[in-house]
Amino acid sequence: LGHVVDHSGVRPDPDKISSVSNWPVPSTIRQVRAFLGLAGYYRRFVSGFAKIARPLNNLLTGIPANKKSETRRVQWSSECQAAFDALKRALTQTPVLAYADYTLPFIVYTDASNQGLGAVLAQAQEGRERVIAYASRSLHPTEKNDANYSSFKLELLALKRLAWVLWNNAGSLSWLLSTTTSSTAQVKAMLMQMLCPGFQLTPSLPGLQTRSVRQEQA
Missing domain, CATH: 3.30.420 (Nucleotidyltransferase; domain 5)
Known part of the structure; x- marks a missing residue:
């Protein structure tokens, strides 16, 4: 689901990636979680995903998963904006991943x-x-x-x-x-x-x- 599979390999569904590239800047905990959830679904296509997303994940550190905290506004910094833009850019430039050949060394x-x-x-x-x-x-x-x-x-x-x-x-x-x-x-x-x-x-x-x-x- 959410992928295009053909003879050349596997790549993200362009429609899903379009949703990521058009995502508005998050302003609440819920919106940050939602963006990271969709972006994280395609993390195997992005080199260094964890490093790029770290400022956004830091916004969620110590925040309990409940309705009250989900509406809390986040302190959106320039570092968060840079990470947000970098993730969107990386996801719109993902490579076609090859199929594993189990007869060859990895x-x-x-x-x-x-x-x-x-x-x-x-x-x-x-x-x-x-x-x-x-x-x-x-x-x-x-x-x-x-x-x-x-x-x-x-x-x-x-x-x-x-x-x-x-x-x-x-x-x-x-x-x-x-x-x-x-x-x-x-x-x-x-x-x-x-x-x-x-x-x-x-x-x-x-x-x-x-x-x-x-x-x-x-």
């Missing part, structure tokens, strides 16, 4: 910072790289604490529970996966979850035009 580009976690799922199909989906999320409060999560722990957090050929731009992650020891039980637990059959770390993908998730999210 490629995941990852990025992690105190702004959030991001990933791009792709495959090399017929000699060129095709994006299958984008994924992202904001950090929980404990994950924003440097004492709990350093940069390489955030990179591991973005990778956890996946098996793929990974192209990454984090030197600390390459070092971490090449060493046999680790300083904390938390890191060891993450490594144990990652190092499953099919996992491969590579600095580049020969014969392909590769890019980092940082460039995807620019």
